[in-house]
Amino acid sequence: MAKKIDEGVCVGCGACASACPVSAISQKDDNKYAIDPDKCIDCGACEGVCPTSAIS
DSSP, rough: OOOOTTTTOOOOOOOOHOOTTTTEEEOTTTTTEETOOOOOTOHHHHHHHHHTOOOO
């Protein structure tokens, strides 16, 4: 199952996008980030670097 980002907790730092090995995370118009479930391989790299624990 693909990871999800809690937009209420995301601060838009971009650490998750930088850590993603398959480029499944992109910045949205509101400067928050979203994970493309079709690209996500559920590796957990993004979850490990998120400073606010917004990814689950």
